[in-house]
Amino acid sequence: MNSSQSKELSGAGLFLNKVRTYFSKPANLIVVIFLVILLTCIIYPLYSVLYASFTVGKMDSMMYNSLFKLHLKPGDFTMLNFTMMIAGKYSHEYSLSFFWRPLWNSVRMSVYSSAIAALVGGVIAWLITRTDIKCKKFISSVFVFPYIMPSWTLALVWKNVFANSKVGTGVTGMLESLTGICVPSWFVYGIFPCAIVMGIHYAPFAYILIGGILRNMDANLEEAATILKAGRWRIIRKVTLPIIMPALFSTILLVFSSTMASYAVPVFVGSPGNFFVLSTMLRSLYSSSYSGQSYVMTLVLVIIGAGMLLLNQMVLGKRKSFTTVTGKSGQVSYVKLGKINNVITAILVVVLFFMAIFPIFSFALESLCDVQGDYSTITLKYWTSRTPIEGFNIPVGEGILFNPRIWGALWGSLKLSFVVAVTVGISGFLIGYGVSKNRSSKLASMLSNVAFFPYLIPAMAFGSIFLAVTSKLVFLRGTFLILVIVASVKYLPFASRSGTSAMMQLSGEIEEAAIIVGAPWHKRMLRILFPIQKSSFISGFLLPFVSCIRELSLFILLTSSGTLITTLLSYFDEKNVEQMSNGINLLIVAIVLIVNFTINKLTGASIDKGIGGN
Amino acid sequence: MPEIIIKNVTKRWGNFVGVDNLNLTIEDGAFITLLGPSGCGKTTTLRMIAGLETPTTGEIIIDGQTVFSSTKGINISAAKRDVGFLFQNYALWPHMTVYQNIAFGLETLKWSKEAIKERVSEMLKMMKIEQFSARYPAELSGGQQQRVAIARTLAPKPKVLFMDEPLSNLDAKLRGEMRTELKRLHVDTGSTFVYVTHDQLEAMTLATKICLMNEGVVQQYDPPLTVYGQPANLFVADFVGNPTMNFIPGRIGSVSGNSAEVELLGKKFTFTSCCPLDGLKGDVTVGIRPEFLPISDNGSIVGSVYSTLPSGMETTVKIKVGDTILSSVMFGSLNYDVDTDIRFSIYSDKILLFENESGRMFASGSMK
Incomplete structure (x- = not known):
C-alpha cells in the first residue's frame, strides 16, 4: 500500500476522483451525453420559436406598416403578432378567421375523431x-392497416369515392x-370527412392500447364477479370499464393531440371546402411569408400538445397500477354472441374491406383513369409513359415508373427513413x-422525460420550430441533415x-454476470445485451422507419416539394394531378406494408408491438 | 490470500438507510452466510463487496487492496475485483449455449482456445452436465440451470465467490442436494464463499460463520451453533430455529451469586448460570428452545394440548399454559387429543434470560 493511498483526500482531488468514477460507468456517460444533445435539440429550438413569434416576417411587416402606419422591418421586435x-x-374578423375559427375547428375535429377512434x-x-x-385473426390483422398506412390514405379514398x-x-x-x-358538399369536404377519416385512422391505435389491457387483464377479476352472480353487462360496467378507464382516457388524449x-x-x-x-392555417400563413403570425400558431399548438400530455401523465400517474394488471389466468370464458355472431362478423368484414383493402384498389384504379371517375378511359400512361x-x-x-423526379424523391425518402431509423433505434x-x-x-429520469418531450409537440409545429432554427443557422436550411435531426x-x-x-x-x-467476469462495456453490449x-x-x-417514410407534416415546411415522396405527393394533390398522387400513394402504401410484413416474418417484430407495448 | 475487510460501510437511498455502519472481517477460506429477513440489507452488502453497488460511505478492502473508499474517492469496478458471483436467477445468457455461457468469462480473460475447451469440459464434468453442453438455458430444468450457473462462475477460478440466494428457486429436494454439493465445492476449491440467504436452515448447515442482519445492522457474527445456542438478542433468538424459541414473561425474585429466583408460568424456579448475575432484577423474558420442554408423565408443569403437528421424524406439540402457548418438540411420531391435560418439564442448561427493554441476552444457564 503506497502512502498516497492511505492519505485521506479532500477538496478538488476527491471531487476529481468522484467525477472520474462517475464517468467510468458507460451508463452514466450515456445519460449525460444524451441529455446534453436532447436539451440542445429541444430547448434551443423552443427558444427560437418563442423569439420568432415576437418578430415580424416579410408580409407581417408590410401588413402592420400599412395598417398601423409603422416602419417595421422583417426581424424587428413586436407584440403585434x-x-x-x-x-x-x-x-x-381577422383574428376570428385566421386564429379563433381554425382553433375551434381543430378542437371540434379532434373531439369527434378521438370519440370515434x-x-x-x-x-x-x-x-x-x-x-x-368469428374470423378473429383476419379482423385483428387487417384492422391495423389504416394505422400502418399514411393518415391521408383514407382521405384520398374518401375523395376518390365521394367527390362529384x-x-x-x-x-x-x-x-x-x-x-x-351526388352527395352534398359537407359530406365530401369539411369537418365531417375529417373527423371520420381521422377517427378510423386512429381506431387501430385505440384497439392496440385497449386490446392490450384487456388481453393482459387477469380474467380472475371478471370471473370473481361472475361467481358473485353479476350479469355480463354489469361486469362490463362495474369491473371491466373502470379497469381499462385509464387506458381509454389516455388513448383519447393521445388521439386528441395527434389529430x-x-x-x-x-x-x-x-x-377544398x-x-x-x-x-393548415399555419402552413398557408407561413408560405405566404406571414412568418411571425405562423410562429404564434406554432406556440399555441405546442402549448395544447404539452397540456394534453401533462393531463395524460397526471391521470396515468395516479392510477398507473390499473394499467399494468397482469394475471396468469389466460382462460377467458367468451361471451356467446349466438345468432347475431354471423351478422356482426359479416358487417365487420365488409367495413374492414372498405377501410383496409379497398383503398389499395381505389388508388390503383384512379391512377389508371385518364378522366377522373370515367372508367372507360383507363390507360397505363400515368405509370408507363416515357414522354412527359x-x-x-x-x-x-x-409516367411514375420512368419519372426521375419521383424516383429521386422516393430514394430521398428511403435514405432519410433509413438514417433516421438507425439513429433513433440506436x-x-x-x-x-x-x-x-x-x-x-x-x-436519468430527467433524460427519459426529455426524450419523451418531442411527443408533446405536434409534428407541424415541430417542423415549424426547426424552421425557426434554420432562419438563424442558415447553413442548415433545406439540408438533408436538418431533416435527419x-x-x-x-x-x-x-x-x-x-x-x-x-x-x-x-x-x-444478466449484465452483471458479464461484468464480474471482466467483459468490457462494448463486449457486453455487442455480445450480451444487443x-x-x-x-x-x-x-x-x-416504427420510425415506417413513420418517417409516410411523414408529411413534419417535413413540409422544411423542404421543397421534390425532396421526399410525401411532399411530392402533396404537391401533385394540391395541383389536382389526381392520377399521379394516387399512383404515388399506392407506391408508399405498398412499401410500408411490404417492409412491415417482411420484418415481421423475419424477426417477429411488428409495428403494433412498438405502439402497443407502452 | 483474500481477506475481506469492511469498514464503516453505509448505504443510503435518499432517507432510507439500507446498510448502517457495517463493520465485518471475512477471513480467508471462510464460508460466510449473510442471513436476515428480506429487506435487511444482506443482498446490498454482498453487492457492495462485489462492486455491483456503490456504498454511500465507508471503505472496503479485499486482499489488502482498497477497492472502495468514500474518503479517497476510490471505486474499483467489479470486473477488476477478481470475484465470482452466483445470481439468484442464475442470469444465464439466453442466447448462448451452455458451453458458450461457461466459456465467455474465459474468452474475456484471453485464455487460449485449448485451455478454454479443457476448462469448460472439466467444469461440465464436475457439475455433471456434460450432456447439455450444446443446449440453450431455456431447454434446461431449474436444477440444471443452477449447475450451469455454478460452472460459469467457477470456471475462471475466482478467489472469492459471492452467492445471492442461489438455491431459493429450486424445489426442496433439489435444494438439499445442492446444499451438499456447495459445501463440498467450498472444500474442493478452497475459495472464500460469501452466501446470502433468508433461510436459517441453509445458513446453519452451510456456514462456518453466520452474519445475521436486521434493518441494515449486524445483530450477531458468530459460528452457527453459537448463534443458535447463545443468541445475542431477542431478534436473533427468534429468527434462528424452527419451530421458534418460546419466549415466556418471567419475574426475578432474590438474586445471590450465580443463581436467581425466577417466577414464570405461575411457578417459582431457580436459575443458575456460570457467571454472577449482578444487576438482574424485575421483569425479564425467558427464552427456551422447544427441544428443552420435554413432555413426560412426571413433568412438573401442567398444560393442555392446543394442537399436535407430527412431521414423521419429530412432533411439535403446542401446549397451552394459562394464556401462553408453548411449543415442545419430541422425537418420533406422537399424537395427543386436543384439550387433554399434559405434563412437561424445563430441562436444559441453555435457558436464556433477555432484558425486556433492550432485548439483549443477559445470561444463559439451567432452570430448576
Missing part, C-alpha cells in the same frame, strides 16, 4: 378479446360515376440502457420508451 392573431387588434377501437378490442366472434361534379373542383368520384348520386396536429387529412378533405384548422404527360397546369413529367437502445442502469438517479428527435419518444421498458424487463444480473434485445431493437427501428 399576438395582438393581431389572438386579441383582434386590427379587426375581430375510442368507440370503434374499444368495441373491436372487446369483440376480439371477450366474445366468440357539384362540389369543389368538380372531379367525378366513384359513387357518382357508378350510381349518379390536433395533423396536417395531411384536413388539407386533403378540409381545405374552406375548412381550415390550425395546422401533357394536359395539366404544371409540368408533370413522365439512441432508444442506449437511452433505455442508461436509464435502466440509473433507475433512481434524477438525471428533426425526424430523429421527433421519433425518439417511442423508441426511448420501448427501449427503456425492454431494458427494465431484463434483469440487471443479441438479447434484438427483437425489441428492430421494433424500435421499424
Whole structure:
C-alpha cells in the first residue's frame, strides 16, 4: 500500500476522483451525453420559436406598416403578432378567421375523431378479446392497416369515392360515376370527412392500447364477479370499464393531440371546402411569408400538445397500477354472441374491406383513369409513359415508373427513413440502457422525460420550430441533415420508451454476470445485451422507419416539394394531378406494408408491438 | 490470500438507510452466510463487496487492496475485483449455449482456445452436465440451470465467490442436494464463499460463520451453533430455529451469586448460570428452545394440548399454559387429543434470560 493511498483526500482531488468514477460507468456517460444533445435539440429550438413569434416576417411587416402606419422591418421586435392573431387588434374578423375559427375547428375535429377512434377501437378490442366472434385473426390483422398506412390514405379514398361534379373542383368520384348520386358538399369536404377519416385512422391505435389491457387483464377479476352472480353487462360496467378507464382516457388524449396536429387529412378533405384548422392555417400563413403570425400558431399548438400530455401523465400517474394488471389466468370464458355472431362478423368484414383493402384498389384504379371517375378511359400512361404527360397546369413529367423526379424523391425518402431509423433505434437502445442502469438517479429520469418531450409537440409545429432554427443557422436550411435531426428527435419518444421498458424487463444480473467476469462495456453490449434485445431493437427501428417514410407534416415546411415522396405527393394533390398522387400513394402504401410484413416474418417484430407495448 | 475487510460501510437511498455502519472481517477460506429477513440489507452488502453497488460511505478492502473508499474517492469496478458471483436467477445468457455461457468469462480473460475447451469440459464434468453442453438455458430444468450457473462462475477460478440466494428457486429436494454439493465445492476449491440467504436452515448447515442482519445492522457474527445456542438478542433468538424459541414473561425474585429466583408460568424456579448475575432484577423474558420442554408423565408443569403437528421424524406439540402457548418438540411420531391435560418439564442448561427493554441476552444457564 503506497502512502498516497492511505492519505485521506479532500477538496478538488476527491471531487476529481468522484467525477472520474462517475464517468467510468458507460451508463452514466450515456445519460449525460444524451441529455446534453436532447436539451440542445429541444430547448434551443423552443427558444427560437418563442423569439420568432415576437418578430415580424416579410408580409407581417408590410401588413402592420400599412395598417398601423409603422416602419417595421422583417426581424424587428413586436407584440403585434399576438395582438393581431389572438386579441383582434386590427379587426375581430381577422383574428376570428385566421386564429379563433381554425382553433375551434381543430378542437371540434379532434373531439369527434378521438370519440370515434375510442368507440370503434374499444368495441373491436372487446369483440376480439371477450366474445366468440368469428374470423378473429383476419379482423385483428387487417384492422391495423389504416394505422400502418399514411393518415391521408383514407382521405384520398374518401375523395376518390365521394367527390362529384357539384362540389369543389368538380372531379367525378366513384359513387357518382357508378350510381349518379351526388352527395352534398359537407359530406365530401369539411369537418365531417375529417373527423371520420381521422377517427378510423386512429381506431387501430385505440384497439392496440385497449386490446392490450384487456388481453393482459387477469380474467380472475371478471370471473370473481361472475361467481358473485353479476350479469355480463354489469361486469362490463362495474369491473371491466373502470379497469381499462385509464387506458381509454389516455388513448383519447393521445388521439386528441395527434389529430390536433395533423396536417395531411384536413388539407386533403378540409381545405377544398374552406375548412381550415390550425395546422393548415399555419402552413398557408407561413408560405405566404406571414412568418411571425405562423410562429404564434406554432406556440399555441405546442402549448395544447404539452397540456394534453401533462393531463395524460397526471391521470396515468395516479392510477398507473390499473394499467399494468397482469394475471396468469389466460382462460377467458367468451361471451356467446349466438345468432347475431354471423351478422356482426359479416358487417365487420365488409367495413374492414372498405377501410383496409379497398383503398389499395381505389388508388390503383384512379391512377389508371385518364378522366377522373370515367372508367372507360383507363390507360397505363400515368405509370408507363416515357414522354412527359401533357394536359395539366404544371409540368408533370413522365409516367411514375420512368419519372426521375419521383424516383429521386422516393430514394430521398428511403435514405432519410433509413438514417433516421438507425439513429433513433440506436439512441432508444442506449437511452433505455442508461436509464435502466440509473433507475433512481434524477438525471436519468430527467433524460427519459426529455426524450419523451418531442411527443408533446405536434409534428407541424415541430417542423415549424426547426424552421425557426434554420432562419438563424442558415447553413442548415433545406439540408438533408436538418431533416435527419428533426425526424430523429421527433421519433425518439417511442423508441426511448420501448427501449427503456425492454431494458427494465431484463434483469440487471444478466449484465452483471458479464461484468464480474471482466467483459468490457462494448463486449457486453455487442455480445450480451444487443443479441438479447434484438427483437425489441428492430421494433424500435421499424416504427420510425415506417413513420418517417409516410411523414408529411413534419417535413413540409422544411423542404421543397421534390425532396421526399410525401411532399411530392402533396404537391401533385394540391395541383389536382389526381392520377399521379394516387399512383404515388399506392407506391408508399405498398412499401410500408411490404417492409412491415417482411420484418415481421423475419424477426417477429411488428409495428403494433412498438405502439402497443407502452 | 483474500481477506475481506469492511469498514464503516453505509448505504443510503435518499432517507432510507439500507446498510448502517457495517463493520465485518471475512477471513480467508471462510464460508460466510449473510442471513436476515428480506429487506435487511444482506443482498446490498454482498453487492457492495462485489462492486455491483456503490456504498454511500465507508471503505472496503479485499486482499489488502482498497477497492472502495468514500474518503479517497476510490471505486474499483467489479470486473477488476477478481470475484465470482452466483445470481439468484442464475442470469444465464439466453442466447448462448451452455458451453458458450461457461466459456465467455474465459474468452474475456484471453485464455487460449485449448485451455478454454479443457476448462469448460472439466467444469461440465464436475457439475455433471456434460450432456447439455450444446443446449440453450431455456431447454434446461431449474436444477440444471443452477449447475450451469455454478460452472460459469467457477470456471475462471475466482478467489472469492459471492452467492445471492442461489438455491431459493429450486424445489426442496433439489435444494438439499445442492446444499451438499456447495459445501463440498467450498472444500474442493478452497475459495472464500460469501452466501446470502433468508433461510436459517441453509445458513446453519452451510456456514462456518453466520452474519445475521436486521434493518441494515449486524445483530450477531458468530459460528452457527453459537448463534443458535447463545443468541445475542431477542431478534436473533427468534429468527434462528424452527419451530421458534418460546419466549415466556418471567419475574426475578432474590438474586445471590450465580443463581436467581425466577417466577414464570405461575411457578417459582431457580436459575443458575456460570457467571454472577449482578444487576438482574424485575421483569425479564425467558427464552427456551422447544427441544428443552420435554413432555413426560412426571413433568412438573401442567398444560393442555392446543394442537399436535407430527412431521414423521419429530412432533411439535403446542401446549397451552394459562394464556401462553408453548411449543415442545419430541422425537418420533406422537399424537395427543386436543384439550387433554399434559405434563412437561424445563430441562436444559441453555435457558436464556433477555432484558425486556433492550432485548439483549443477559445470561444463559439451567432452570430448576
